[in-house]
Amino acid sequence: MQRVLSLLIILLISAPINLLGEDISVGCMFGLTGDSAAFGKGELDAVTLATEEWNAKGGINGKKITLEVEDTATTQAKIVSAYKKLTEVSGHKFIMGPTWLETYQAIIPLAEKKHVLLITPSAEGHAIKHADPKSPWALSTYYSSEEEISRLLGALKQQGAKKIVGLYTEEPFFLLVRQMVEEQAKRLGLEVVYSDNQAFGFTGFRNLLPKIKQLQPDAILAMQSAEGSVLDLLQARAEQMPNVTIVGIHDFAGFVNKAEFKRYLDKIIFSKFVLADPSFAIRFKQRFGYEPILTHSNAYDTANMVFTALANGKDDGASMREFLLNSELKTVTFGAVRFTPSGMINTSKVQIQKISAGTESVLSAVAQ
Structure with missing residues (x-):
């Protein structure tokens, strides 16, 4: 009996955290300060909303999801230190974020070397530089x-x-x-x-x-x-x-509602992304008290993708990447989508708006 107990203790000590009944911690990097804060704060809120919804339904296989969040501060130096904190200190093998990865790409070679998966909601996929475009370690859920x-x-x-x-x-x-x-x-x-x-x-x-x-x-x-x-x-x-x-x-969608812009709103044409599932915006506003903007739905989708992969047993960078690159995924932003082999989503629901004498209207609706 004592031998059996000793063996059980050894197995428990060596078992993965998820098997010990502890929370599942997911690493996140968002721009909470600096120039990207208007995007990054909402990205964190969107990920928080997805986390709360999963936890309300029992989490991932009965385990509660928690977030370990680092502020990238919209600087190259801070984004590197945030990445090292999450990977070298906390041991995360995949990270949601960072905000504006196409502008702050210094961490991509670090992730590629250690096979850490980055999944950003706010980087144009065409602008991300991979060592091998056919084997990306940085995926983007942003628009085309x-x-x-x-x-x-x-x-x-x-x-x-x-x-x-x-x-x-x-x-x-x-x-x-x-x-x-x-x-x-x-x-x-x-x-x-x-x-x-x-x-x-x-x-x-x-x-x-x-x-x-x-x-x-x-x-x-x-x-x-x-x-x-x-x-x-x-x-x-x-x-x-x-x-x-x-x-x-798309940035104009945020500008045109500001008071200081009102007197100049004439002869303007701009693009606007339209959500496949408008209910996300309603839930987001009910929870946080403000309207979501560009990249926030993408961050919500990023979280749901990561949690779905975890629920399917993909708990390291390599297996999660394989799962995401080879699965059809449900999103509120695009509907059902697949990543391209280079790790981006090559579709967008785009509507063209016009403003004449202060009045906004649809110039060209979303192509069906």
Whole structure:
């Protein structure tokens, strides 16, 4: 009997944590401070919502899910230290996040070397650099910008535009967008008469527009990530080129509801992502008291993917990656989807909006 008890104790000591009746801890990295905080805080809230919903139904195979969260602070140095804390100290083999991975890619080689799986809700998959694109260790549940740009420029073409200008924030995501715009414009027969990159937070458009005005464009693509830059461009447009259309991507959906933008909302076209399951937004607002924005539904989907993989016994980076890359997954953002072999979701539900004299309406509905 004593021998049996001794053997049982040895087995319990050496058993995985999940078999000992303890909580299942999942590592997360989100931008809770710095420039990405508006996205990162909501990403954490969305993951929290998914966690609460799973725990209310019994967790994962009877085990409660807990989150170990690190703030990336929207800096390269902090994102590396947060990653090392979760992997080297806490021993996590997969991580939800980080926010804006395409801009802060220093941890990708570290993850590839140790086979730690990163699953980010807010990085354009085309911009993520893998050592081997056919064997990715960084997956993205974010939207496809290719489809977004195609729909946006197609709508602009239908409005009669012929000559366009592109103004882009100088960062990996918008440099990728610039490349997509120039490729799609050529396909559609739109002439790009001027393109330029600006530093994040640039507010010198009053000095730039006189040069652009001489080119007589029909539209200016305001591909800027900083709210202040977009407002500065709208103000300069109102003063110097009031008849030119301003074109924006999904970020505009957040800008146009702000009080300081109201007087400049005319002749604007922008893209907007539409959720496959609108009930997520209702549940999110009921729980946290505010409307979810871009990347929040993607973070919710990320959590559900991870928890589903864990429920199927995939509790390390390699097995979870294999499961996610080879399964059809249910999402509130896209519906049922599959990852591409390079670890991205190559689809988006894009709607094109227009604003005329302060009134917003649908210019082109989601393609069915």
